[in-house]
Amino acid sequence: MSTIIYEKIDNIGYVTLNRPEELNAMNDQMLAELDALLPQLEMDLEAKVIVFRGAGKDFCAGQDLTGVNTHEVLSEPGEHLTVKKRMEAERRRNRRWETIFNLAKPTIAQVHGHCLGTGCYLAMVCDMTIAAEDALFGDPLLRMGLLPHMPLWLYLVGMKRTKEMLYTGCYINGIEAEQIGLVNKAVPRDELDTEVERLSRGIALLPCDATAPAKDAINSVMEARGLGACWRFTNNMQLVMQQRKMLPEEFDFFKVRDKQGLKAAVEQRDRPFKKFCEER
Amino acid sequence: MPTGFGWDFKTQYMKNYWEANDWREWDFQLVIYEKVNDRIVRITLNRPDKRNAFNDRLYEDLSAAMHRANDDPDVRVVIICGAGRGFGAGHDLSSPEGEETPPVHPSINPTLQDYYGFERRRCAKYEDIMDYPKITIAQVHGKCIGASQIFTAMCDITICAEDAQFGIRGFGSQLHGLTEWPVWPLWSNKAYAGRALTEMSGAEAAELGFANKAVPADKLEEETLRWAEALSQLPSEAVAVTKEWMNGMLDIMGMGGTQRAHFHAHLALQYVHFRPDEVNLYKAKKDKGFKGFLEDRAKTATPDANK
């Protein structure tokens, strides 16, 4: 069973993340299928615009944190890897997002349900994001001592909000996401499909020779604004983070997961912040 | 150390490498250092009679306090707030000659070389706040003007009272360059054009992303503590690395250069020549004293079309 389904309907290419039982969390298989698909997305001239979406009740809850078949997803603490291997791994991980960001045709993220961690990154690197009003965006990586390795945060929502989102790890809904510039538009859940269809059909009218340079002009300005350097810098800081010392009293997500299971680990990860986030 | 100014600078700090400096035995005069709990320190700028305006001593006290918090291995979050009616009125413009914190009066006639050293030390202060390896939360009520506003821009999180006031008529909000960066997008018409000249309330600041949250003034301390308690749960090394990452990206995005460009803007200010129809405020301060200067400044202040 494919973890990514690609179908082309009326010049629109739909990429559906397909692990609905796991909230479309990304594991090695999904990343491998995504990697294989990316060149195809660009080469298919009939697909004028690409829509990323999720099967089931969510867009994507982020990295698969089970630790099973997730070597490509993230390097866990305790893994004995050389610096060289770590660098290569981080390069690949960020390159994936950078590639989607620079895909030479318009991309749209259609977001409902949970959009967290790397799921949120996918939505951010798409050109436009349309969200259900009750979709939930967030990046709780720092709670696990992982670097939230997406430079676009700063470019999309600025200094203060980035620090807020990444330190608190709180989730925000589609409406707030629109207010702060994370998404283009938030619509009622039952209008999401039509809204994205309208947008993608309108864009699909445009020739690829027009949309490719039009997108390039904007992405080039982003590159000039330092984004290119920020991708690489982010890779490097991932390695620094992987060297951190954990204090004895600090919460060790991966140890707890190994001993008590993923559900318990997530619950314990989020518990200290639960009240704060609820009262936001 | 003799300079073209003709006096010795008391504050010889350069970039305030947070682990490297000798502030460890320090007697706080103008700040209050408080451990709210093991993990949270509250530093109160305590010069209410001068509306917490920065003079050399206040800045040194603040640096020493932040050092102490950094040296304390349990501390994870530092809250900075102001005593009395407001957060801070910026640099103390009434400071006597010899103080480094207010702008240098052109009549002293320093060399450009003196100026560069002076500016570098002054502007390094802002960068140091940004580089602080633990989480900083600015808790802002009342007026927050000039250097005090830049200070809050450099902190990680700003919680403010809804009726706090960032910037001041006659001095503006967006004239510092550094204070623009937290507002996003950087040159939104909402943020730049509308705010270039007038004050920005706490509520407006939160809407523009300059502050994270605005609450009624009587809820300010409680709200700040809520944030501090939540954020103090984060693993400390992870925070230091994350912060270094974010600041590194900001440098790549040009903020580092902005700090330096700030010098040029300041230094050029020393050579301002007033137009015939303008009030010469340096002259006013000289002839009428600080109070007269404030009166003249209020007269030239920008009328506010929004209100």
Add this chain to the structure above:
Amino acid sequence: MKYKNILLKLDGKVATITLNRPDKLNAINDEMLRELMKALDKVKRDFDSEVVVIKGAGGSFCTGQDLSGEGTDQVMPPNPRNKNYLYDLFATSLQNQSVWQYIFEFPKITVAQVHGYCLGMGLDLAMACRAAICTEDAVFGDPSVRMGFASPNPLWTFRIGLKKSKELLLTGKYIDGKEAERIGLVMKAVPADRLEDTMAAEVEVFAHSSGIGGWDQQADFWCYSMTVLDLAGLSAGRRMAGNAHVLSAIQRPGRSLIDRGGLDFCQARDEKGLKAAIEERDAPFREYFPQPKPKKG
């Protein structure tokens, strides 16, 4: 100096430049751009002037480049059916970059007063002003992509952020003044009968913007702001976007969007007239993107 396409008024602290081709909805041709630059230069050298209002005569601010193709060697890319040299496109691009940099960096306070249409290069002009104020029913947009062009304007992401920039530039859609205010493209959107009063009040604020250090302080900090933006990548971005624009414009029949089903705007205009060509350009999109219109009267 006698201008044909603009009006210039100097009045104490406030100068006003009016785009004056109302029968063409103030569409910009080479001559108008030259006159605009001359007028700005005059304002720059006028000691008393501190604020420049830029507005449009007649029913609109400006509908962008003059798409008739007459007298537009600088402001429009050449007809792709001509055997165009890269040299000409790049030379023009470099010149345009310095023109738009000059307008954006203009040392007096520029304020755009927008009513009616503000499209394409007209929107570039409004964006290049320090501030913009509009009527609620003003219409903003950049339909470049519908004509096969990338926009050379690097200011988009600085003004309205990455997501909204892509939305507007990859669809070419139009938005009204209220939406423009909401996303930060303009400072304020007001009912049409309040535009003049609002402008007068805001201009008064801008004219006294100097603060304690006077006009010199304002000039100092403006130059510092331009530096900050360049440190943030604006200048390089201007070049990058300019080059992407040239790439989009150099495509020629046999090797371009025109062969692959895209609109040949120049041919449509030459065969059916300008109005019909614009209709052909925009009509297919209305089903997907409602197209606001300024109110009549």
